[in-house]
Amino acid sequence: MTSPSSGEAVAKPASGSLSWLLEQRVLMSVAVLAVLPWLLPSQALAVNVLIYGVVVMGYNLLFGYTGLLSFGQAAFFGAGAYFTGIAIGRYGVPWFLAVAIAVLLSTCLAAAIGIVSTRTRGIYFAMVTLALAQLVYYVALQASSFTGGENGLRGFTVDRISLFGLSVNFLDPVNKYYVLMALAALAMWFQSRILNSPFGAVIEAIRENEQRARACGYNVERSKLIVFMLSGAISSLGGCMLALHLSIVPLDILHYQTSGMIVMMVLLGGARSFFGPFVGAATFLILEDVISVWTPHWQIFVGAIFVLFVLFLPKGIWGTLLDTLGIGKARR
């Protein structure tokens, strides 16, 4: 999956086999995720890193690569979870079909929100996406016969996962982790393909200089809408994973605080890098896990750390690390 983009010309060449390994970003990422349960203090934490990693990775397509700061990604994360839960619990759809339907419907939702919000620019975009995502939140709150309202969606449990004649016990935590990891790997492969495609170059061109991209003949509005939908689709898969994992969908998943958390995660890890979202999700969740042991007010520390990152480390942990190691843009 090598892409001779313009970034490679300025990148410092890394030596032979290391360079080859770094280019296999999907394989490398999956390899790290495969051993994650043994690196983290608990299995539950590892599953959450996986789920939020996928959600944040989808968001990174929009924020990191296209430069669109949205505060409404929770709408798609939540939509993925709710649609999966409703499809399984209410209509008895098999799990893989439920996931496919959920991603499809969430992408339609992203198209609707995208049509309105991509008409605006800059700071406006952040405000409009936040407001429209709040609209989704309130609709879910009111439509309680479908969504369970304030109590969240309950009453669906997936205990066996079967596909192509294979069947595994999904209640076993190890099986659960690797089934969800397979979904995450699928999302990573998809994201990597997008980034390596000509379309991936177009969205980065829009980030760098929108007017120039327009002058080069690219349809900026349409590209923004498409990337908004793709980003929503990937994040919604994270929502599906959450629904399968928890067997409930809390209403809070749709609140803009969740969108804010996604923004925090991508910045902590490093926007514009392939693996940064997973680093960011892990950092945030570990901070929450560790600090909440000795104070219920962990948010004050997370907020302070985030402020310090914005001020002094805007490229995040992974982005700064890659910079320090001199690993160029094309290999991220």
Added chain:
Amino acid sequence: MDLSLIIMQLLSGIALGAVLVITALGLTIVFGMLGVVNFAHGALFMIGAYAGLYVASLTGSFWWGLLLAPILIGVFGMLIEFVLIRRLYGRSIDDPLLLTFGLSYILVEGVRIVFGSDGIPFPTPPQLVGVLDLGIGFFPRYRLFVIALVAVVLLVLWLTLEKTRIGLIVRAGARDPVIMQVLGVDIGRVWLAIFGLGVGLAALGGVLAGPMRSVNPEMGSLVLAEAFVVTVIGGLGSIVGAVVAGLMVGVSISLVALFAPEMATIVMFALMAVVLLIRPQGLFGVRGRTA
């Protein structure tokens, strides 16, 4: 459904809208001058309500709370600009937004530590308890007071901006900060004052809203979304826009609450979506900067 009921609900909507106007005004003035959207605006609204409550309980009078809380929180806002936001001028336009978002986490959790997570009742000042007979129905005195006070604040703000030397500097600074510096105006000081004013207005909105809603650490998050909707509808940076859109949103919420209560929380977002489809820059916004 008789007419007097609709008129009463309309008045209710104007009172609700008045608080929105004051809050959104703070947001829009800061954006117009500094190009910064303050994501901690809702949290500062909430802190304003707590500060008003605290001062009122210390002095035993709501009026001291109403007077002092916006000033105290405004000064606190100036401190935020001076210590944190100032560092980000010249960087990406997203950075102040992200920073203030992180700040809102700290502020909300700070209030939880000091005052606890539960809501606190904010008593209506004794002079304004009860209702007034308007001939067609009874209306809470406090809400009439809110409408009147917001009208006075708007008038003072408008006169200051249009008729005084300070207002001239502010308006010119919003148009071209570089030329203002060339002319010998310390634009940094103007920005500091404007940020303080914006935060002070958020705090004033918080104190005014106190007796109408319950005061709790989460109240700011709803207000932030509302203030965003109002500024997007009115046009970011436009003062007239904030006033018109604020009243529009307030009135439509209370009228819809009358006919279809379950739609009340949704109507303002729908209104925003319609405005964006027809006029992406907002009703009074200038094209180019935001859409």
